[in-house]
Amino acid sequence: MDDLNLARLASTASHEETARIMQICNACRYCEGFCAVFPAMERRRLFDVGDTAFLANLCHHCGACYHACQYAPPHEFAVNVPQTLAERRAASWREFAWPGPLAGLFDRNGLVVAMTATIGLALAVGLMLAMIAPHLFWGVHFGEGAFYVLMPHTVMAGIPMVISGFVILSFIIGWRRYWRTTGARWGGLPALSDAFRATATLRNLGGDNSGNGGGCPGADDRSSLARRHYHHLTFYGFMLCFASTSTGTLYHYVLGREAPYGYFELPVILGTVGGVMLCVGTAGLWREKRRMEPAVLSLARLGMDYAFIWLLFWVSATGLVLLAVRETGYMGLALAVHLGVVYAFFLVLPFSKFVHAIYRFAALLADAGEARRSAM
Numbered sequence: 326m327d328d329l330n331l332a333r334l335a336s337t338a339s340h341e342e343t344a345r346i347m348q349i350c351n352a353c354r355y356c357e358g359f360c361a362v363f364p365a366m367e368r369r370r371l372f373d374v375g376d377t378a379f380l381a382n383l384c385h386h387c388g389a390c391y392h393a394c395q396y397a398p399p400h401e402f403a404v405n406v407p408q409t410l411a412e413r414r415a416a417s418w419r420e421f422a423w424p425g426p427l428a429g430l431f432d433r434n435g436l437v438v439a440m441t442a443t444i445g446l447a448l449a450v451g452l453m454l455a456m457i458a459p460h461l462f463w464g465v466h467f468g469e470g471a472f473y474v475l476m477p478h479t480v481m482a483g484i485p486m487v488i489s490g491f492v493i494l495s496f497i498i499g500w501r502r503y504w505r506t507t508g509a510r511w512g513g514l515p516a517l518s519d520a521f522r523a524t525a526t527l528r529n530l531g532g533d534n535s536g537n538g539g540g541c542p543g544a545d546d547r548s549s550l551a552r553r554h555y556h557h558l559t560f561y562g563f564m565l566c567f568a569s570t571s572t573g574t575l576y577h578y579v580l581g582r583e584a585p586y587g588y589f590e591l592p593v594i595l596g597t598v599g600g601v602m603l604c605v606g607t608a609g610l611w612r613e614k615r616r617m618e619p620a621v622l623s624l625a626r627l628g629m630d631y632a633f634i635w636l637l638f639w640v641s642a643t644g645l646v647l648l649a650v651r652e653t654g655y656m657g658l659a660l661a662v663h664l665g666v667v668y669a670f671f672l673v674l675p676f677s678k679f680v681h682a683i684y685r686f687a688a689l690l691a692d693a694g695e696a697r698r699s700a701m
């Protein structure tokens with residue numbers, strides 16, 4: 326298995342604890358209707374490192390099985406599935422990370438994100454001030470091409486393009502490591518369709534395996550669909566912002582038109598709607614995270630969760646601020662801050678909570694194939 330260290334994988338405490346707990350759950354099976362994890366667990370008798378990594382990434386950390394569990398602490402079995410899978414999930418992200426020497430960035434991730442954001446800001450502001458006269462930075466610039474008075478398009482777009490190449494390579498290698506370690510098998514187009522549907526509807530955040538339950542429980546044991554709704558806003562908001570950037574690229578290279586575009590043109594409409602959705606979604610996810618039962622949280626990994634939500638919020642919020650002030654003397658500052666946060670976002674992607682999207686989709690795809698094969 327390329328440079329992946331299986332010995333390190335096998336020795337992780339989080340794997341041992343996950344395997345122990347899955348053995349207990351496999352005998353109990355009380356929670357089998359709660360989510361996709363338990364049916365997938367029931368298809369196994371023993372749990373090797375690949376199995377625990379697969380199950381951990383299939384869990385969406387709703388906490389329902391902790392609230393229902395008769396073997397949760399203070400019972401001597403000390404079963405805490407959400408917390409154990411959260412630890413195993415984070416450990417698996419380190420194990421699949423590429424380049425391997427940078428996997429340590431997953432630790433103390435809040436600090437890493439804060440430092441990267443600072444570097445991104447310094448890079449954007451520094452480049453801008455180095456390339457233009459100060460009066461242009463604070464000047465008022467109108468119409469198409471106004472952004473590029475402050476920073477040439479080749480520099481502004483070139484930096485994220487270079488980072489994107491590294492990010493895509495990192496994701497491809499990470500996916501391949503995940504797929505091989507977990508022994509996942511391609512389940513054909515029907516399984517791909519199942520996985521896309523589960524992703525698009527966030528069915529598993531519905532509260533049971535059908536997606537028709539009452540949602541995720543909070544610390545007071547009451548269930549709510551709020552987490553699913555905020556997740557929807559974040560996911561689709563992100564996709565709209567991506568669509569905005571893509572259409573902007575088409576405008577630039579195909580139509581020969583330069584940003585910023587009019588308020589009612591497609592890139593701006595997509596970006597505005599997506600940005601508002603992202604702001605509301607990430608703020609809501611922050612609130613829902615604080616609402617969770619503390620016992621199910623992985624305290625060592627909490628910084629990573631909050632840091633990524635925070636970064637995503639500011640990517641969208643600074644974009645909206647730029648839209649609001651782009652015809653004033655604050656455009657230079659707003660553009661520099663927005664670019665700095667966007668550069669930081671790209672830089673930190675392979676070593677942030679964003680990898681959850683990659684490995685969760687891989688787990689859903691593998692699970693859909695398994696489920697279809699076992700039903701035959």
Ligand code: SF4
Pocket residue numbers: 349350351353354355356357390391393394395396397404406
């Ligand atoms: S979490 Fe508890 S109740 Fe649910 S299957 Fe496992 S042992 Fe049983």
Ligand code: SF4
Pocket residue numbers: 359360361362363383384385386387388389390391406407410
């Ligand atoms: S925390 Fe939720 S998603 Fe994870 S195993 Fe328990 S019930 Fe399933």
